[in-house]
Each structure stands twice: as structure tokens, then as C-alpha cells.
Amino acid sequence: MACRKLPPEAQKIFDKYCQNFVMKLKREDAIRMFTSDFHLNEKQAETMFELYDIDKNGQLSQWEFRQFYTNLGEHAAELFETFEKLNSEGAGSLDFEKTWDLLKTVKNANGKLADDSELEVFIKAAAGQEKKMDFGKFMNVFCRIKQSRS
Structure with missing residues (x-):
């Protein structure tokens, strides 16, 4: 609940x-x-x-x-920092592979890293067929990882 x-x-x-x-x-x-x-x-x-x-x-x-x-709570600044690392070229949308590698380092609510299958579901749902993520989609994946308890 x-x-x-x-x-x-x-x-x-x-x-x-x-x-x-x-x-x-x-x-x-x-x-x-x-x-x-x-x-x-x-x-x-x-x-x-x-x-x-x-x-x-x-x-x-x-x-x-x-x-x-x-x-997000106390993770808001971390979200922006992570997005900026990925968006170093300033394109405003992120490459699928770079995003995968960095999000593999984000810990969930229990302090664990997301496993590959869970991360794949989160990223594919957000990135769609074009395999790009803007800030809003990235925030969605980041929040899902942070709130995950598995």
C-alpha cells in the first residue's frame, strides 16, 4: 500500500x-x-x-x-549529474548503450544494483524504438531503479 x-x-x-x-x-x-x-x-x-x-x-x-x-527526494541532484555525464555533447537525448553502462551503477532503494533483465525492461520501455532518451524518459528510468526493491 x-x-x-x-x-x-x-x-x-x-x-x-x-x-x-x-x-x-x-x-x-x-x-x-x-x-x-x-x-x-x-x-x-x-x-x-x-x-x-x-x-x-x-x-x-x-x-x-x-x-x-x-x-527523487535527495536523489534529485544525482539525477541531473548522471544525465549531464551522459549528455556531454549537449544533444538533449541519450544514446542507449551509454545510458545502459551508467545506469548499471545506480543503486536501488535497498542499495543494490539493478540486474540486467530489470534494467533492460526499464530502458526499453522508456527509450522506445528510436533507442534515445530525453531528460523526462531518463528521469523515469532513474526513478524506477531508485524505487526498485529487488
Whole structure:
């Protein structure tokens, strides 16, 4: 069963940026939170806001923050660092083989590396027939690996 509450440490982070007991963060507060508490640069923080402002209302609700924290949490900076290593040519999409090699080094929720068959399923589902991944698809695979318990 999925957890409906944020862990206490995550709730503290979110609450720090709330104003007048409203459980939503304005864009600038959310970006400040991403840069300060999750060690993202301004551009990365804006990317996270755009991805997780699911209803596109310019605010990050507690539910949207929970999606971010559940998917990435303290691994957000690692996600960007890993993507940048793979995207050294700046093409914005990643080569299948390079991605495979690097994702083989990412540990899951239990501190284990993904086995080949599991990683193959994750990457093929994200990369599709063109065998390329943009940042969104890469984030999807990264999150699946991090949340995997096998």
C-alpha cells in the first residue's frame, strides 16, 4: 500500500516554505526550496518545478511535492549529474548503450544494483524504438531503479 503522508523530514522541508498555513508553494518558494534543500542549481530547480507542477497552476501543492519526494527526494541532484555525464555533447537525448553502462551503477532503494533483465525492461520501455532518451524518459528510468526493491 502506498504511503499517503510525507516522511517527517520531508514535511519539515515543505512546511518551511509555506506561507499563512497554505499547503502550496508559490513558484519562487518552490524553486528556493529545490535550490536550498535539494542542492539543485536554478535551471535544475525550474525543471523540477515544471515537471512536478502537474496541474500547471504555478504552485507546488503538498501532493505534487510528495510525488517529487517519493520519486527523487535527495536523489534529485544525482539525477541531473548522471544525465549531464551522459549528455556531454549537449544533444538533449541519450544514446542507449551509454545510458545502459551508467545506469548499471545506480543503486536501488535497498542499495543494490539493478540486474540486467530489470534494467533492460526499464530502458526499453522508456527509450522506445528510436533507442534515445530525453531528460523526462531518463528521469523515469532513474526513478524506477531508485524505487526498485529487488
